[in-house]
Amino acid sequence: MSVLEAAPPRPPLPVTVVDELRALFGSRLHLGQAMRHQHGCSEAHFEPRLPDAVIFAHSTDEVVAIVQICVPASIPIIPFGAGTSIEGNTLPVRGGISVDLSEMTEIVEVNADDLDCTVQAGVRREQLNEHLRNMGLFFPIDPGANATIGGMAATRASGTNAVRYGTMREAVLSLKVVTPDGRVIRTARRARKSAAGFDLTRLYVGSEGTLGIITEVTLRLFGIPEAISSAVCSFETLAGAVDTVVQSIQLGIPLARVEILDDVQMKAVNAWSNLDYPELTTLFFEFHGSPTYVKEQVETVSELAAANGGGEFRWSNLPEERSKLWKARHEAYYAAVNMRPGATGWATDVCVPISRLAECISETKQDLQKASVPATILGHVGDGNFHVVFSLDPHSPDELAEAGAINARLVRRALLMDGTCTGEHGIGLGKQDWLVEELGDAVEIMRTLKRALDPHDLFNPGKIFAL
Secondary structure, three states: OOHHHHOOOOOOOOHHHHHHHHHHHHHHEEOOHHHHHHOOOOOOOOOOOOOOEEEEOOOHHHHHHHHHHHOOOOOOEEEEOOOOOOOOOOOOEOEOEEEEOOOOOOEEEEEHHHOEEEEEOOOEHHHHHHHHHHHOEEOOOOOOOOOEHHHHHHOOOOOOOHHHHOOHHHHEEEEEEEOOOOOEEEOOOOOOOOOOOOOHHHHHOOOOOOOOEEEEEEEEOEEOOOEEEEEEEEEOOHHHHHHHHHHHHHOOOOOOEEEEEOHHHHHHHHHHHOOOOOOOEEEEEEEEEOHHHHHHHHHHHHHHHHHOOEOOOEEEOOHHHHHHHHHHHHOHHHHHHOOOOOOEEEEOOEEOOHHHHHHHHHHHHHHHHHOOOOEEEEEEHHHOEEEEEEEEOOOOHHHHHHHHHHHHHHHHHHHHOOOEOOOOOOOOOOOHHHHHHHHOOHHHHHHHHHHHHOOOOOEOOOOOOOO
């Protein structure tokens, strides 16, 4: 039985609670079907589950007020950002209040000399980089979607730049968090290193709103590179593409981004983005540094690509051409899903040691070639992370079952290679059984922490694991 099927029906919100919330939030309290449906759906194949109400919070104090009203009434609270999560991470499986933080968009401070900034949770990554551009700074974590910073911290997001700049685990210096008992805590100061007690910042990064609601995030920043170059190279074989990446990393080439798209994904991208790339397994690269250093990187990687069966190594320093290339990559998920009109997407997510990456992708590709469900492979191969995107008929239980079986083989394959069931999407609803298989008794330690911090299981209940 799934978490959604097991969730008991909830009674309506008490009138007294609705009255208290309306007095505080007025028109920012939404009880209508349309807004509730918007906050009860996901980007993937999970069935909708509507909250009882949606509130748009504007400050940490307002989040505290929501907690102080809802927790005594045993009403679940689900933090919501941009709604771009893939594993049903924000679905209100037990109803309750969806607390939308997307209007908390203040960039609190930028400390340019220290290369850090503090932002409210609803700031979008593109908004932040637009603000930073004139200071010669940028925030590198790029999961593809224009996600909120709070949501990215809550799911420990990463994306295309992770091979060089790391993930949200490395990017977050400190958090402001509202706890289930209504306290506001700051997990750390801005110092780049500290040995002051438990690392609470890392505890909350990736906790998916189950332990607290993140309202402010302090982030590491980087200087905009002097030169940025992007390149595209197609390969006759998938193995040749993966070998090029592995050899580049082993040689110490500091690739800023390197993405793989298989032949089916390239066909989908060409159709969706009106492009004309060869419909072969393709690597998308980006190089950062001084003009001379970038040129050296491009030359070395192009030589490796040629030795591994790569075709023309097309590269450019022009911002408009780079933007066009990465826009196509960022829209790859939607391109894959829309290979069939009206389809629903299911994006898998595994990560393995790079020495096993070619084997893992190759065996997965063999599974897909036998499948009746259209599917593509794409991923951040520089750190061993890749995805399969299924294009499913939403009215076909057989297709859902077939995709589930392929996904199960993929995850078990990754675990046998000492990899993980999720490189960046989180656990949410979709990976709970695999989390137990991956970490065993360590999951019980997570449950102990959850029970201690949220004893009534009201903060995003039903996610990551069952209590």
